[in-house]
Amino acid sequence: MRLLIFTDLDGTLLDHHSYSFAPALPALTEIRRRGYPLILVSSKTRTELLNLREELQLEFPFICENGAAVHWQENNRWQCQAFSPPxxxxxxxxxxxxxxxxxxxxxxxxxxxxxxxxxxxxxxxxxxxxxxxxxxxxxxxxxxxxxxxxxxxxxxxxxxxxxxxxxxxxxxxKFSKASAMTWLVQRYQSQAPTMTIALGDSPNDEAMLQAADIAVVIQSDRSAQLEVNQPRWVIRTSQPGPAGWQEAMERILHTDLHALYSNNNS
Missing domain, CATH: 3.30.980.20 (Putative mannosyl-3-phosphoglycerate phosphatase; domain 2)
Structure with a gap:
């Protein structure tokens, strides 16, 4: 079973005002140590995400402009699947x-x-x-x-x-973060069974959260509007931004996810 982590950025992994991810560094370090794919999903542009991907020391695909395109590297060459008109x-x-x-x-x-x-x-x-x-x-x-x-x-x-x-x-x-996420999950599932985590804080993250196995609703001034009831496990954080991201991921990383996966697929 392969764990895939899809995260929104502004107000979720990044502080809404300072754009810092510092409070989430312990969880980010542990995710990197375990080799879990951390997939950035954002309204940000391809170039912005390439820079942030480097800053976070990530080597995984990313989803730009609210699901408009998926970018990934294959045989040292960048590939793109676009879902949007120019x-x-x-x-x-x-x-x-x-x-x-x-x-x-x-x-x-x-x-x-x-x-x-x-x-x-x-x-x-x-x-x-x-x-x-x-x-x-x-x-x-x-x-x-x-x-x-x-x-x-x-x-x-x-x-x-x-x-x-x-x-x-x-x-x-007519595309979304969720539709791009689903397309990418299907690519991973062709290689091995997957369990998905999605983290977000605003209404435009709702469909992505609903499509995940584990949904994390990061506390924000709009998070109460999110109706998330489809995932196996829904976590609502008490803290906003990267502090909430750390709070949720610390909890998830200390859970036996293989047992959770097996129980829900038995």
Missing amino acids: RASIDAVLQELRRTCDYRFTAFMDCTAEQIATLTDLPLEKARLAGAREYTEPLLWQDSSERLHRFLQQLDEHGLQGVQGGRFLSIMG
């Missing part, structure tokens, strides 16, 4: 809807790197990376909630959706 086609729809309906929003496509840095509280260089999106368009909605409902309906008519993350509404194709 960003340019999404931006064209947004520009048309803004022109015809006069919606008020600020999208990354409207911003300089300096403006993205202000919106995200990221250093300038990291803001440049955040702006280099390939499949999705984050925006700040600045109109009414009634008009947002109509806007989302119009996106649906164009085969798109809006997914609310920690700070931004991400405009994207």
Whole structure:
């Protein structure tokens, strides 16, 4: 049985304000020692995740831009499975809807790197990376909630959706973190039986959490909204961010997961 760990980043493994993962270092070190695949699943871009993957000393696949694509290395070459239309086609729809309906929003496509840095509280260089999106368009909605409902309906008519993350509404194709996770799990299952853990803190993590064998709901100001009842084991942490990540993973790593797997497959 192979354990696969899928984790959201902002507000989960990374502190929502400082972007630090320091409180989770003990669990990260133990996961690395055991050789468990730790798969980053985020709204962040491919380049951002490559940098964070290196910082975390990971060698496993990752899922970028809310499930838009899976990237992995095979025979020392990068491979990609994309589930999304290109960003340019999404931006064209947004520009048309803004022109015809006069919606008020600020999208990354409207911003300089300096403006993205202000919106995200990221250093300038990291803001440049955040702006280099390939499949999705984050925006700040600045109109009414009634008009947002109509806007989302119009996106649906164009085969798109809006997914609310920690700070931004991400405009994207009809895919999700969960669908990309399922695709990747199937690849691993072709090699050996798997047990999956998913960690997240916000509504856009809910489907991913529901699809896992073990779900960890990290405490946040929106975590109470998450209805997670499908997994074999659901953990709700008492602490937010990486401290909550450490709290949950410490508990999981001290559990006989092979026994849990066997009991649920007998």
